[in-house]
Amino acid sequence: MSVSKDGAAIASLVDGNVVGDPDIRVSGVASLADATSADVSFLGNPRYRDRVLPSRAAIVLVPESFTPLPPEGRAWVVCNDPSAAFSKVVSVFAPPPVQYPPGCHSAAVVHPDACVPSSVHVGPHAVIEAGATVGDRSVICAGTYVGESVRIGEDCLIYPNVTIRERCLLGNRVIVHPGTVIGSDGFGYESGPAGHTKIPQVGIVQIDDDVEIGAQVAVDRARFGRTWIQQGTKVDNLVQIAHNVIIGPHCFLIAQVGISGSTEVGTGVILAGQAGIAGHLHIGDRAIVMAQSGISKDVPAGKAVFGTPAMERRQFAKLQSHLKGLDHALKSLRQLQETVEDLKTRLDKES
Numbered sequence: 001m002s003v004s005k006d007g008a009a010i011a012s013l014v015d016g017n018v019v020g021d022p023d024i025r026v027s028g029v030a031s032l033a034d035a036t037s038a039d040v041s042f043l044g045n046p047r048y049r050d051r052v053l054p055s056r057a058a059i060v061l062v063p064e065s066f067t068p069l070p071p072e073g074r075a076w077v078v079c080n081d082p083s084a085a086f087s088k089v090v091s092v093f094a095p096p097p098v099q100y101p102p103g104c105h106s107a108a109v110v111h112p113d114a115c116v117p118s119s120v121h122v123g124p125h126a127v128i129e130a131g132a133t134v135g136d137r138s139v140i141c142a143g144t145y146v147g148e149s150v151r152i153g154e155d156c157l158i159y160p161n162v163t164i165r166e167r168c169l170l171g172n173r174v175i176v177h178p179g180t181v182i183g184s185d186g187f188g189y190e191s192g193p194a195g196h197t198k199i200p201q202v203g204i205v206q207i208d209d210d211v212e213i214g215a216q217v218a219v220d221r222a223r224f225g226r227t228w229i230q231q232g233t234k235v236d237n238l239v240q241i242a243h244n245v246i247i248g249p250h251c252f253l254i255a256q257v258g259i260s261g262s263t264e265v266g267t268g269v270i271l272a273g274q275a276g277i278a279g280h281l282h283i284g285d286r287a288i289v290m291a292q293s294g295i296s297k298d299v300p301a302g303k304a305v306f307g308t309p310a311m312e313r314r315q316f317a318k319l320q321s322h323l324k325g326l327d328h329a330l331k332s333l334r335q336l337q338e339t340v341e342d343l344k345t346r347l348d349k350e351s
Contacts, residue, residue: 001095002027007059007075013092014061014085020075024058029086029093032057037073040093044083061085074105100139114146123160135172143181147183151210154337165221171209177237180214182207186227186243186261188222199223201243207234214239214255225263236273266301 005013008022030039032048035057042061044050052060053068059075061082070076079085100121107124107220115133116122123142128134132146135154139144144158147165152158155171162176165183174184188199204260207229213219214237220227222244229235232250239253242261247253251269259265260279269283272291277283284301294308305315311319 005092007077010059010061011077011079014077014079014088016061016077016079016085018075018077020070021073022075022077024073025204026058027093030057032060040089041088042082042086042089044086061089099142102137105142129166159215168205168207168221170207171211171231173205173210175212176215177215177217180213180218183221184218184221186223186260188223188243192275202336203227203244207230208249211235217241220261236243242279254291 004025004027006022007018007020007024009287010026010146011018011022020164026038026040028039028040030036031050032041032055033197035041035055035350037056037058038065039057040059042060043049043056043063043066046255049066051067052062053071057074059077061074061079063082064078066076076266077342086276087089088148095350102119102121104116104122104126108122108126110116110122110128111130112133114120115131116127117134117136118127120134121139122128122141123144125142126140126144128140128146129148131149134140134146134152135156137154138152138156138158140158141160143161145163146152147168152170153174154310155172156170156174158176159166159178161178163181164170168183183205186329189196190199201221201223203224205219205221206226208231210232211229213235215238216237217235219229219241219279220243225244227241227244228246230247231243233247233253235253236255238256241247244262245259247265248267248269250267251271252267253271254273256274257279259269259277262278262279263283266285266287268286270288271277272289275295277289277291277295283289284299284303286302287299288304289299289310290304290306290313291306295305295310299305305311306313306316
């Protein structure tokens with residue numbers, strides 16, 4: 001059943017104020033570029049201000065700083081944080097979530113020694129090995145492999161084609177997206193004249209409550225002990241987390257981040273896209289490593305760093321501004337050298 005809301009209802013939902021016609025009705029959400037006359041959109045970034053008026057969106061969530069009036073037949077909802085407010089609106093118009101009925105599919109393979117309550121959903125071609133335990137109301141989707149003695153908590157959602165290898169531990173309300181591997185061997189070898197000898201990786205991976213891990217992520221098991229992702233951390237797609245890494249609570253790891261072995265990441269850290277972290281380092285609480293930065297030494301708590309090798313963000317910006325003026329500085333230097341040579345020649349003649 002489709003949902004329809006008027007401008008007044010949208011404003012009430014986000015604690016905003018309507019500018020324009022409060023009776024305009026909408027039945028969906030979209031970006032400014034893709035919206036139709038039946039959609040709500042939002043202005044979340046000032047760089048897109050010029051897209052608001054040309055948009056066809058019937059209602060646009062805007063900040064107080066946006067002063068143009070809406071054209072006839074459209075309305076603005078003025079609110080403190082349009083981006084956060086839009087998330088509330090999306091939840092109203094979102095399709096109902098997929099329902100996973102409890103029970104094991106006839107094509108699933110569940111070892112008799114596994115503990116899988118009747119409230120758990122196990123999809124077709126999923127495999128749950130001996131000694132594994134799955135908590136109440138969790139979902140194990142099609143094609144997922146749960147290895148021996150794995151423990152999965154309550155209310156988890158493990159999407160299709162995930163691999164969770166032996167003895168790894170997942171807390172409650174953990175979400176793992178398709179194609180991710182948890183507990184792959186750490187990259188450990190002893191190299192010698194005869195080649196590379198594999199070092200046994202006998203540890204585990206521990207993932208605490210409320211962690212979400214994106215698609216195609218690799219979390220390596222520890223050489224010994226544990227690789228540990230702590231409560232509430234969110235990991236984007238295509239991230240590599242090496243053996244014995246510890247990631248503190250409530251961090252963001254954004255796409256294509258790579259963290260080398262035995263590095264410790266503090267609380268609330270943000271590692272932006274394609275950041276690379278060398279091994280055996282410490283990233284302090286609330287630090288921000290900006291996109292494509294290369295980290296070769298510890299990062300103090302609260303610092304924002306950028307570049308390769310990474311440095312404090314303001315220092316990086318200052319150096320970049322100097323680079324832009326380098327051609328002019330070289331030209332001035334050449335002129336100065338010519339002037340000095342000319343003065344030297346005159347002094348030589350006078351003497």
